[in-house]
Amino acid sequence: MSNKLNRRGFIKASTMIGGGILLSFRANDSLAATLPAEVTFNSYLSISPDNIITIFAPNPEVGQNIKTAFPMIVAEELDADWKNVKIVQAHLDTKKFNRQATAGSGAMQHSWDRLRKAGATARQMLMEAAAKRWNVAPHTVTTDNGWVWHKESGRKLNYGELATEAAALPVPTEVKFKEKKDYKLVGKPIHNVDNADIITGKPIYGLDIYREGMLLAMIERPPFGTKIKSAEIAEAKAMPGIVEVIVFKNKVAVLGKSTWQVMNARKALKVTYEPDEAVESTTDHDRIMKQLLEKSDVKPSRKDGDIEAVLKTAPKIIAREYQAPFLSHACMEPMNFFAHVKQDGVELVGPAQLPEDTRKNVAKLLGVDIEKVTLEMTRMGGGFGRRQRSDYSMEAAELSSLVKAPVKLMWTREDDMRGGQYRPAMRYRFEAGLDEKGNWIGYRMRGVGVNSGNSTRPDHFPAGAVPHFLVDSVDHKSPVTVSPWRAPSENFLGFAEQSFFDEIATAAKRDPIEYRLEYLDKAQKTPVGAVKYDIERMKGVIKLVAEKSNWGKKKGVFQGFSAYFSHGSYIAQVAEIEKSKGRIVLKKIIAAVDCGVVVNLSGAYQQVKGGILDGIGHAMYGEVTLQNGVPDQKNFDTYRLIRMNEIFDVDVHFVDSAINPTGLGEPALPPAAAAFANAFFKATGKRLYNQPFVKEEAMKGVKFGKN
Numbered sequence: 001m002s003n004k005l006n007r008r009g010f011i012k013a014s015t016m017i018g019g020g021i022l023l024s025f026r027a028n029d030s031l032a033a034t035l036p037a038e039v040t041f042n043s044y045l046s047i048s049p050d051n052i053i054t055i056f057a058p059n060p061e062v063g064q065n066i067k068t069a070f071p072m073i074v075a076e077e078l079d080a081d082w083k084n085v086k087i088v089q090a091h092l093d094t095k096k097f098n099r100q101a102t103a104g105s106g107a108m109q110h111s112w113d114r115l116r117k118a119g120a121t122a123r124q125m126l127m128e129a130a131a132k133r134w135n136v137a138p139h140t141v142t143t144d145n146g147w148v149w150h151k152e153s154g155r156k157l158n159y160g161e162l163a164t165e166a167a168a169l170p171v172p173t174e175v176k177f178k179e180k181k182d183y184k185l186v187g188k189p190i191h192n193v194d195n196a197d198i199i200t201g202k203p204i205y206g207l208d209i210y211r212e213g214m215l216l217a218m219i220e221r222p223p224f225g226t227k228i229k230s231a232e233i234a235e236a237k238a239m240p241g242i243v244e245v246i247v248f249k250n251k252v253a254v255l256g257k258s259t260w261q262v263m264n265a266r267k268a269l270k271v272t273y274e275p276d277e278a279v280e281s282t283t284d285h286d287r288i289m290k291q292l293l294e295k296s297d298v299k300p301s302r303k304d305g306d307i308e309a310v311l312k313t314a315p316k317i318i319a320r321e322y323q324a325p326f327l328s329h330a331c332m333e334p335m336n337f338f339a340h341v342k343q344d345g346v347e348l349v350g351p352a353q354l355p356e357d358t359r360k361n362v363a364k365l366l367g368v369d370i371e372k373v374t375l376e377m378t379r380m381g382g383g384f385g386r387r388q389r390s391d392y393s394m395e396a397a398e399l400s401s402l403v404k405a406p407v408k409l410m411w412t413r414e415d416d417m418r419g420g421q422y423r424p425a426m427r428y429r430f431e432a433g434l435d436e437k438g439n440w441i442g443y444r445m446r447g448v449g450v451n452s453g454n455s456t457r458p459d460h461f462p463a464g465a466v467p468h469f470l471v472d473s474v475d476h477k478s479p480v481t482v483s484p485w486r487a488p489s490e491n492f493l494g495f496a497e498q499s500f501f502d503e504i505a506t507a508a509k510r511d512p513i514e515y516r517l518e519y520l521d522k523a524q525k526t527p528v529g530a531v532k533y534d535i536e537r538m539k540g541v542i543k544l545v546a547e548k549s550n551w552g553k554k555k556g557v558f559q560g561f562s563a564y565f566s567h568g569s570y571i572a573q574v575a576e577i578e579k580s581k582g583r584i585v586l587k588k589i590i591a592a593v594d595c596g597v598v599v600n601l602s603g604a605y606q607q608v609k610g611g612i613l614d615g616i617g618h619a620m621y622g623e624v625t626l627q628n629g630v631p632d633q634k635n636f637d638t639y640r641l642i643r644m645n646e647i648f649d650v651d652v653h654f655v656d657s658a659i660n661p662t663g664l665g666e667p668a669l670p671p672a673a674a675a676f677a678n679a680f681f682k683a684t685g686k687r688l689y690n691q692p693f694v695k696e697e698a699m700k701g702v703k704f705g706k707n
Contacts (some may be wrong), residue, residue: 045074045078045118045119045122047122047126047159047160047163047166048160048163049160049161049163049164050160051084051146051158051159051160051161052084052086052160053075053078053080053084053085053086053159054085054086054087054088055070055071055074055075055085055086055087055088056087056088056089056090057070057071057087057088057089057090058090058093058096058100059099059100059101059102059107059111060100060101060102060351060352060353060355060377060380060383061089061102061194061379061380062102062351062353062379062380062382062383062387063380063382063383063610064102064107064603064607064664064665065192065600065602065603065606065607066102066107066108067087067089067192067193067194068087068190068191068192068193068194068600068603069108069599069600069603070107070111070115071085071087071193072185072186072190072599072600073111073112073115073116073119073186073599074115074116074118074119075119075185076116076119076178076183076184076185076186077115077116077117077118077119077120077123077177077178078118078119078120078122078123078159079119079123079143079144079145079146079178079184080119080145080146080159081145081146082185082190084146084159087193089377089379090377091374091375091376091377092355092356092359092374092375092376092377094356099111100355100356100377101353101354101355101356102353102354102383103353103354103385103388103484104567104663104666105567105568105569105662105663105664105665105666105667106567106663108599108661108662108663108664109568109660109661109662109663112597112660112661113660116177117175120175120176120177120178121171121172121175122166123143123175124172124175124176125166125167125169125171125172126143126148126159126162126163126166127141127142127143127148128166128169128172129148129162129165129166129169130148130150130157130162132165132169133157133162133165134150134153134155136150136152136153140152145184146158146159147159148162180597180658186597186598186599186600187597187598187599187601188600188601189600189601189602189605190600190601190602190603191602192602192603194379203379204378204379205333205351205378205379205380205381206333206336206337206338206349206350206351206378206380206381207333207334207336207381207410208378209338209349209350209378209408210408211338211340211406211408213405213406214338214340214405214406214407214408215243215244215255215256215257215403215405215406215407215408216255216256216257216258216259216262216407216408216410217253217254217255217262217396217399217407217408217409217410218253218254218262218263218266218409218410218411218412218415219251219252219253219254219395219409219411219415220251220252220253220254220266220269220271221251221415221418221419222250222251222271222273223273223279223628223629223630224279224280224420224478224479224480224481224626224629224630225275225276225277225278225279225280225479225480225629226273226274226275226276226279226629227250227273227274227275227276228247228250228252228271228272228273229272229273229274230270230271230272231247231252231269231270231271231272232269232270232271233245233247233252233269235268235269235270236254236265236266236268236269237265239261239264239265239268240261241256241257241258241261241262241265242254242255242256242261242262242265243255243256243257243403243405244403245265245269246399246402246403248398248399248402249398250276251395252269252271253395253399254266254269255399255403255407259410262410263412276479277479278478278479279479279628279629280478280479280480280626280628280629281626281627281628281629282325282425282625282626282627285425285450285476285478285626286323288450288476289323289425289426289427289448289449289450289476290427292427292448292474292476293321293427293429293446293448293474295474298446298472298473298474299472300458300470300471300472301454301456301458301471301472301473302458302459302463302469302470302471302529303469303470303471304463304466304467304468304469304470304528304529305442305467305468305469305528306468307433307442307443307444307468307469307470309468310433310441310442310468311431311433311442311444314433314434314435314441314442315434315435315436316433316434316435316436316438316507317431317432317433317434318430318431318432318434318500318503318504318507319429319430319431319432320429320430320499320500320503320689321427321428321429321430321689322427322428322430322492322495322496322499322500322689322690323425323426323427323428323689323690323691324423324425324426324427324492324495324496324690324691325425325622325623325624325625325691325692326422326423326424326425326450326480326482326623326624326625326626327422327423327485327618327622327623327624328416328417328422328423328622328624328633328639329382329383329384329385329386329421329422329423329483329485330382330384330416330417330622330636330639330641331380331381331382331383331384331386331387331416332381332382333351333380333381333382334410334411334412334413334415334416335386335387335392335409335411335415335416335419336350336351336392336408336409336410336411337349337350337351337352337392337393337395337396337397337408337409338350338396338406338407338408338409339362339393339396339397339399339400339406339407339409340400340405340406340407341366341397341400341401341404344372345368345372345373345374346362346363346366346368346372346373346374346397347374347376347406348362348373348374348375348376348393348396348397349375349376349378350376350377350378350393350396351377351378351379351380351381351383351387352375352377352387352390352393353380353383353385353387353388354387354388354390355375355377357388357390358375358390358393359373359375361390361393361394362390362393362394362397365394365397365398366397366398366401384485384486384614385483385484385485385486385488386421386483386485388483388484389421389483391421391481392409392411395409396408396409413634413635413636414634414635417624417631417633417634417635417639418630418631418633418634420480420481420482421481421482421483422480422481422482422483422485422624423482423485423491423492424449424450424451424452424455424482424485424489425449425450425452426447426448426449426450426452426455426489426492426493427447427448427449428445428446428447428448428455428492428493428496428497429445429446430443430444430445430496430497430500431443431444431445432444432500432504432507433468434504434507434508438507438508438509438510439508440462440465440466440504440508440519441466441467441468442466442467442468442469443462443466443468443469443470444469444470444471445470445471445472445497446471446472446473446474447471447472447473447474447489447493448473448474448475448476449473449475449476449489450475450476450478450480450482451475451476451477451478451480451481451482452475452482452489453475453489454473454475454489455473455475455489455493456471456472456473456489456493457489457490457493457566458471459530459532459533460497460533460565461519461520461523461533461538461565462501462519462523463523463529463530463531463532463533464523464527464528464529464530464531465519465520465522465523465527465528466519466528467528469528469529479629480626480629486611486614486665486666486669487566487567487611487666487667487669487670490564490566490666490670491615491618491669491670492670492691493670494562494564494566494669494670494671494673494674495615495619495670495671495672495673495674495677495691496674497674498562498563498564498670498671498674498675498678499562499674499677499678499687499688499689501516502560502561502562502674502677502678502681503687511552512561512678513542513546513551513561516542516561516563517539517542517543520535520538520539520542523535524536533565534565534570537565537570537594537655538563538565538570538572540570540592540594540655541563541570541571541572541592541593541594541655542563542572542592544572544592544653544655545561545563545572545573545574545590545591545592545653546574548590548592548651548653549574549576549590551574554576556578556579557576557577557578557587558576558577558578558579558679558680558682558683559574559575559576559577559679559682560574560575560577560674560675560676560677560678560679560680560681560682561573561574561675561678562671562672562674562675562678563671564667564670564671565667566663566666566667566670567662567663567664567665567666567667568595568596568662568663568667569593569594569595569596569662569663569664569667570593570594570667571591571592571593571594571608571667571668571671572591572592572671573589573590573591573592573612573668573671573672573675574589574590574675574679575588575589575672575675575676575678575679576588576589576590576679577676577679577680577682577683579683582703583703583704584680584683584684584702584703584704585704586616586646586648586676586679586704587648587649588648588649588650588651589612589616589648589649589650589651589672589675589676590651590653591608591612591650591651591652591653591668592653592654592655593608593652593653593654593655593664593667593668594654594655594657594662595654595657595661595662595663595664595667596657596658596659596660596661596662597657597658597659597660597661598654598657598661599661601654604652604654604664605652607664607665607668608650608652608664608668609650609652609668610668611665611666611667611668611669611672612650612668612669612672613642613647613650614669614672615668615669615670615671615672615673616642616648616672616673616676617641617642617646618641618691618692619672619673619676619677619691619692619693620642620691620692620693620694620704621640621641621642621692621693621694622639622640622641622691622692623639623691623692623695624639640692640694646704673691673693677693680698684698684702686698
């Protein structure tokens with residue numbers, strides 16, 4: 001495969017210390033010979049004369065293994081020796097990089113071709129340099145594991161020996177990519193490049209940041225929907241080690257010299273609040289969402305046929321409702337950020353999933369030129385969407401500006417759990433009409449949420465497969481702050497709709513997998529309206545999971561099926577439950593995954609397994625409830641997560657695909673809870689409709705787990 005290269009997008013410089021070659025590439029996927037100031041980069045590689053290849057990883061590392069996977073792609077096309085590759089986390093630099101973000105499972109999709117171009121371009125230039133030195137035709141040289149070879153004479157040179165000469169050559173206008181069958185690194189299990197450092201405590205997280213003279217800060221924040229009525233700060237300000245106490249923007253900040261001193265001083269604050277807008281409780285949200293399900297005159301997100309007529313006349317109607325609470329992101333590393341606002345600029349250091357947004361928001365807050373704001377990214381102790389928000393970094397910057405000193409802002413676990421930015425609370429109503437033969441003829445779904453925006457995905461299956469179809473959504477605006485939570489909206493929608501589809505198949509007296517495949521065939525052969533999902537990819541993972549799980553053929557095993565599409569990827573899952581000594585035991589979840597080309601088999605497996613465990617754990621136990629604007633859950637003693645003795649096996653199978661990689665950090669989570677719930681129904685005859693499952697009537701008396 002070849003790829004045309006535009007010279008205006010490529011930077012080649014040979015002025016590095018000691019010579020060598022630097023290759024960088026733009027977001028527009030074109031390459032050109034120009035100066036660094038004239039282009040915007042996304043990622044780049046360098047080759048030093050001592051044969052070390054350095055790859056700068058521009059995207060934030062939050063555990064998704066991107067710092068390993070990106071260099072693997074470059075090294076693959078470069079035909080490099082992996083042991084000679086060095087990976088460096090880049091700082092935020094919008095002049096050199098593009099889309100330095102961890103969000104929406106989009107990093108790999110966005111960067112795949114550009115990373116390949118960088119490696120392939122360097123490889124071709126190295127071969128041309130060798131051919132020129134040996135005075136042979138370029139087509140007579142090849143590469144292998146970091147060496148350039150001359151086929152006829154057997155001569156060879158390593159990349160470092162050729163780097164400086166290669167830098168002086170014209171940038172090729174056409175490069176050839178490897179074919180998948182020739183991959184040596186891509187598709188193999190490669191250990192995370194930071195594993196050894198993580199085990200030995202070397203990576204710098206935001207909470208590890210230290211600068212001479214910095215102050216430590218903690219903030220007292222109000223209940224949702226309230227404002228400060230009075231704040232007595234004198235006692236806290238007089239305590240040992242406290243430098244300043246500041247009332248600002250409906251918050252009270254305590255700044256001092258040590259964490260312990262600041263924590264104790266904050267406890268001495270006496271702050272009272274009064275309503276500022278609606279002060280809501282969970283009971284209010286439950287009532288409001290039920291009311292919104294009945295709201296009339298809602299504009300459909302998609303409508304095919306005449307669903308109202310079908311639901312009036314269909315011989316069989318299935319109607320169900322599902323509800324989910326707010327969820328905390330529960331990152332192991334609570335929110336934190338360092339900021340130093342100086343006369344000549346602003347230094348920011350910390351964990352951010354969208355560092356460019358953080359930089360922009362801080363610049364706007366302080367009224368400074370964005371070019372005067374620098375941001376250094378640290379490794380993140382969890383994100384899951386929470387660190388897409390800039391609230392905590394803006395707090396740090398504002399405090400630094402007010403006290404004229406460097407500030408490291410720290411949230412305690414309680415701050416993090418009660419400070420908002422939750423997964424929105426949601427409720428869904430589904431209705432399906434079947435004819436007398438069990439044929440699915442009508443489907444209607446409404447999603448409502450608390451600050452969820454659009455809580456539905458109107459073009460998902462069964463769109464195109466069912467002749468009469470309607471999806472709409474309604475949102476309630478609330479003072480409770482929310483933010484994206486792993487697979488936004490779809491994290492609960494996947495459970496709700498996949499559970500409902502299982503009920504439809506049961507009502508039709510059909511096998512759930514056969515029934516799904518039948519209606520995918522209908523969408524393929526006689527579609528109703530637009531079909532915006534890949535039917536063949538969906539059918540592929542369903543058939544693969546049926547094969548790998550030995551669907552319907554295991555004695556003493558209760559199986560539940562689900563299949564879902566999100567972030568460009570298709571995943572089907574089968575959960576297996578067994579009864580052991582009166583317990584319901586989730587033994588295994590088998591997953592079939594189509595995410596295009598799998599770059600790092602090890603990292604891909606961990607992302608799928610992590611998503612499934614996360615999905616089951618939060619569905620089983622997770623919730624944030626509120627009383628008069630105050631969250632009830634404060635720490636992990638009241639915010640329950642899945643425990644080690646409840647962990648089950650996860651068996652992952654990837655479709656052998658040649659299409660470009662699609663998302664993987666999020667797609668495994670949405671269908672997991674439904675696979676479990678559908679298996680639970682097989683084992684008990686009871687359905688689960690609301691999360692957390694442990695509060696469901698169907699779970700009473702059920703002993704869950706291995707021990």
